[in-house]
Amino acid sequence: MVCRLKKSIYGLKQASRQWYLKFDSVVTENSFVENPLDEWIYFKVCGSRFIVLVLYVDDILLASTDMKLLLETKSFLSQSFEMKDLGEASFMLGIKITRDRKRGLLGISQESYIDKVLRRFSMENCSGGDLPMSKGDKFNKSQCPKNDFEKNAMKNKPLRDLIRCTQVVPSVERPMPIFCDNSATAKNNKRSYNSKQIELKFLHVRKKTEEQNVVIEDIRTTKMIVDPLSKPILVKVFNKHVTGIGLADSFDSIA
Numbered sequence: 001m002v003c004r005l006k007k008s009i010y011g012l013k014q015a016s017r018q019w020y021l022k023f024d025s026v027v028t029e030n031s032f033v034e035n036p037l038d039e040w041i042y043f044k045v046c047g048s049r050f051i052v053l054v055l056y057v058d059d060i061l062l063a064s065t066d067m068k069l070l071l072e073t074k075s076f077l078s079q080s081f082e083m084k085d086l087g088e089a090s091f092m093l094g095i096k097i098t099r100d101r102k103r104g105l106l107g108i109s110q111e112s113y114i115d116k117v118l119r120r121f122s123m124e125n126c127s128g129g130d131l132p133m134s135k136g137d138k139f140n141k142s143q144c145p146k147n148d149f150e151k152n153a154m155k156n157k158p159l160r161d162l163i164r165c166t167q168v169v170p171s172v173e174r175p176m177p178i179f180c181d182n183s184a185t186a187k188n189n190k191r192s193y194n195s196k197q198i199e200l201k202f203l204h205v206r207k208k209t210e211e212q213n214v215v216i217e218d219i220r221t222t223k224m225i226v227d228p229l230s231k232p233i234l235v236k237v238f239n240k241h242v243t244g245i246g247l248a249d250s251f252d253s254i255a
Helices: 015-029 067-080 113-120 147-155 159-166 182-187 200-210 235-245
Strands: 041-046 049-056 060-063 095-100 104-109
Touching: 041 067, 049 067, 060 067, 095 113, 113 159
Parallel strands: none
Antiparallel strands: 041 049, 049 060, 095 104
């Protein structure tokens, strides 16, 4: 006998999909628009006011420029779903949220998660460095363990688990994705087998460049503030870009 459920059951494979469809239909009917690049993130604009809604499984995080709009959103959500208002967010997915209302500052910190990872790999007493990777650092096979003594010493240092914990790459069980630079993709018209692996968004940039709807300009490292997240650079440049991004040890260190 086969039965058709009128309501999805928590725990089934289809349950998460049905929950998403239900939630999406409710919020979009209330003028929320899903971010095309980041699923589960919705926003709503009402004149000069706006609100952002972030959904993670069945947890919701709201951020708004207007308290009335925030309360209205909470009201329609509570009418549509059984929910509990936990008040002002202070911790979300391992991220601590702090505020300085007098100075209009909002900060997020993963200090507790970082401390947890350090303890897991017995590095809680290690000394911090000035930057993640110095310009000129090179890694190769010659640095791998060469004898039984060195191999035994590395057994207690599971590099694969460490990389996974830092979330630098999505997974170390499968090949890492390789992405081309936008400018190189846009200006290179040669076709090859490897070019088939280029993501469609980069091909789209190249097409728009050929149509002269987009102009590709080279930005030097001294002005590329996101470089600390992707490549080794000089300490002076690193500190300048980190400040430009808005990263700081605490609110007290912000002028």
